Amino acid sequence: MAGKVCDVCGGGAVGVCSSTLGAIGFAYCSQCLRLGVEPWSACVATVWCVPEADLSEAARETIEASLKLLKKSWSDLRAAAIEMDTDYGNVNT
Numbered sequence: 001m002a003g004k005v006c007d008v009c010g011g012g013a014v015g016v017c018s019s020t021l022g023a024i025g026f027a028y029c030s031q032c033l034r035l036g037v038e039p040w041s042a043c044v045a046t047v048w049c050v051p052e053a054d055l056s057e058a059a060r061e062t063i064e065a066s067l068k069l070l071k072k073s074w075s076d077l078r079a080a081a082i083e084m085d086t087d088y089g090n091v092n093t
């Protein structure tokens, strides 16, 4: 995967794999694969689609590990999901 960057951290990717948060694949480096973390965009999309209280334990653990690696908070995530919702709401205006 010469030249491909990890979609989570921007490091050197070792492969493209299925995401644990949805039916999509991303490039991951060995560290992110080992930690089981996901790209910011996947975390935001998950919280945008699924009410926080309804997240599975596995999804919650994945998102928490991802937030830790990305140095982000649940508040950052909620704000990004609201922004995404607003963006979609403005598509047809």
Ligand SMILES: [Zn+2]
Residues within 6 Å of the ligand: 006, 007, 008, 009, 010, 011, 028, 029, 030, 031, 032, 033
């Ligand atoms: Zn990575």
